Amino acid sequence: MTFKALITENTDNGYQSRVGERELSDLPEGEVLVKVAWSSLNYKDALSASGNKGVTRQYPHTPGIDAVGVVEEAEQGPFSPGDAVICTGYDLGMNTAGGYGDYIRVPADWLVPLPDGMDPRSAMVLGTAGLTAALCVEALLDTGLQEDQGDVLVTGATGGVGCVAVSILSRLGFRVVAVTGKSDAHDWLKNLGAADIISREDALADANKPMLKPRWAGVVDCVGGDMLVNALKTLQYGASAACCGLVGSPQLNNATVLPFILRGVNLLGVDSVELPREVKQQIWQLLASDWTPDLAALEAAEITREQLPEWFERILAGGVRGRVVVKVGG
Structure with a gap:
């Protein structure tokens, strides 16, 4: 099965990113397959897309250290098909294909449930x-x-x-x-x-x-x-x-x-990458309730995957203010 993803490659003209097709078989092993709805833009994503070997070692690669979506397949663990989940941190988008693809496949321990009362887009405004x-x-x-x-x-x-x-x-x-x-x-x-x-x-x-x-x-x-x-x-x-x-x-x-x-x-x-899932889940619950920031005031820009290459340049140059959400799923 093929799906669309942003693909960063090392070309004769340096590292270039484009939206292309990948196979599900290209994804790494993991207990859970997630269909991605939204991702976000982070400085680390831009580093990965510009060939920074301290972030990503092997190319072609799909960046995206954040993802929210719905479980398609679950071999084991606490999740079932249809569950809405968030994935942040660990190796996602670094050396594991990330949230700029229609699908990610990850260990169950990398996922937390999307909290009640929080919609997927808002989850990635935060990310x-x-x-x-x-x-x-x-x-x-x-x-x-x-x-x-x-x-x-x-x-x-x-x-x-x-x-x-x-x-x-x-x-x-x-x-x-x-x-x-x-x-x-x-x-x-x-x-x-x-x-x-x-x-x-x-x-x-x-x-x-x-x-x-x-x-x-x-x-x-x-x-x-x-x-x-x-x-x-x-x-x-x-x-x-x-x-x-x-x-x-x-x-x-x-x-x-x-x-x-x-x-x-x-x-x-403060580390948010290797944090135990239980702690992440507690923090996401706070963000969905007592600690919810003013999402409207954050003025999150909404972009498509096709726009990501120009936004990589912007964020590396310090030209991005606040948060940027990336629409992935249809």
């Missing part, structure tokens, strides 16, 4: 980015963060994780300060719930100093590098930063132990 944002918020709440302790900083606030984090935190009653270098995004971020906005330059000021005046009750950092280092220097006593990104840099070149031993701050690592 891996929304899941990661919610995990960051949960990590901060687990340390005891409360609304009356002060402002919460969100770096990289116009990105997929950042904008969802702004919305969730605002909904939970926190006063959120968003960091962005995009002056045209201020009104959008305030509509999402940001109480104040600071520039990247302000957030990076005095980066050469080992400590800075305490300011933040908590931080969701989607950037890494000097941005995260400065955030650590400006945390209040005993406060925490949840770290989930490295778009700025994976290095903490200007960091010292001083914020940790003088103010007792915490650096919390």
Whole structure:
């Protein structure tokens, strides 16, 4: 049986992506075959589509680290044909054919049920980015963060994780300060719930100093590098930063132990890829109920698979704001 998929190939003109046909037999082994309805665009998808061997080792390949759809076949496990499911993380879209195909075949442990009250498109407006944002918020709440302790900083606030984090935190009653270098995004971020906005330059000021005046009750950092280092220097006593990104840099070149031993701050690592299914399911339930961000305010762009190559270029160049959903199924 053939089906349509976005296929990235290594050609004489470099890595190129096109919509073509694949066979079900091309898909890897797995207990569950899922007919995909929606996917989304993530920075990692663009890296895979541009030949980044740190993400995808072998080509031709179908990217797409997110997928939502309906179970077609299930050999074993908790799912049956007709079940609506979400797949994020693990190896999907990296070295396993991903959500930009009409079908994916994956282990049952990679899937969670689509929560009651959440439609498939909304699930992909959130996607891996929304899941990661919610995990960051949960990590901060687990340390005891409360609304009356002060402002919460969100770096990289116009990105997929950042904008969802702004919305969730605002909904939970926190006063959120968003960091962005995009002056045209201020009104959008305030509509999402940001109480104040600071520039990247302000957030990076005095980066050469080992400590800075305490300011933040908590931080969701989607950037890494000097941005995260400065955030650590400006945390209040005993406060925490949840770290989930490295778009700025994976290095903490200007960091010292001083914020940790003088103010007792915490650096919390957040992973949404290898997370146990049970935890993912709990977070998706929160996103479908008490923690539902303002999906309309996220202004998710809706595109087709044919449009993905140009959007890969956009997101790699930093030209994408918020979330992008990809219509896959008919």
